Amino acid sequence: MTTGIIRVLTSDDPGQVDGHGRLLAERLGLRTVSRCIPGQPRGIHDDASERSAGPKIVELARALERDGADTLIISCAADPALAATRAAVAVPVIGAGTAAAGVALGLGTRIGVIGIRDEVPPAVAALLGPHYAGHRRPEGVHSTVDLAAPHGPAAVLAAAGELVAAGADALVLACTGLTTLGIAPRLERELGVPAVDAVLAAGLLALRPR
């Protein structure tokens, strides 16, 4: 059992490339192999970079399947190319965003979403349907770099607090930069609702007994 982790950015730093896989190994005991799409050192950050990434994600998925991965994770909360990738390979393909939304639906009924763009990831909102309870971009946060800045954690906590005050009974952390920040336990402790990390949610679904 090997889970292939598709990183939707380009890096030759193994520590960065393996970051999500290492977390899933440590926290869930998953055996993983991580690879990057080529030619996108800034990852996916707008519509054009998302379009350009799509065929590369599909190609990388095919390669990971050929090399023996029995489950694939597209490790980005925007779920880029999820449908196309599912159509291209025979193994299960899990998108981090929809995985987090699905897990959150099992834990609450009014789901708030925290992300770093102005808009909620469309696939996440579509999955939550009538259970979608709103989206917040933390103030002053426009990229994963901002999350790691001194003001990042407090801004995330404030945004999450607004969603809970407005009635959210579970949260989706819809950016894997929030995974790197490791802020979910603090949100759960201080706000008293489940805060579902997208990478860990994807790993949980990959762990599903079969």
Place this chain on the structure above:
Amino acid sequence: MTTGIIRVLTSDDPGQVDGHGRLLAERLGLRTVSRCIPGQPRGIHDDASERSAGPKIVELARALERDGADTLIISCAADPALAATRAAVAVPVIGAGTAAAGVALGLGTRIGVIGIRDEVPPAVAALLGPHYAGHRRPEGVHSTVDLAAPHGPAAVLAAAGELVAAGADALVLACTGLTTLGIAPRLERELGVPAVDAVLAAGLLALRPR
């Protein structure tokens, strides 16, 4: 970390009472404690028995929380008293039916449901929303006893096959009798789509790292 398993039937056979908890220990490594609601040896089998079970489920949840459970599972795919139980305790409460629906939404986009009543469990259909792709009751199956009869497994496979032929790309097994039957791996192998067991899905959500 102890997960309290609420069995919505009455039994003094420890093997039966602990069945779901034992499965979750063996397959997912969860530490569980299982207890039954009183006075319902036939469990929940119609609307009246579901109404009667509701306050007992809430009371049992309070007792398990007092005794140290940090997560609760209502181990029935109909999710009886889920909202009332969530309102009554401070720990996360997971319903087996909605857990399976949430997990299935992370694995596919057109979700078929197999159950033992004529109607899909309302909470499961509501959660799946536009992704709900239909429900089948296996022919000749009206109770968990029928599932265990010689014709049971073939009837389940036929019903699941109809759903997949009609376009379902993932299945929810919306009766814990299907857990006991252990038929999910066979459905996945023969039909090529994820078949989400309700008890295991609930256990997966209880396992979520925090």
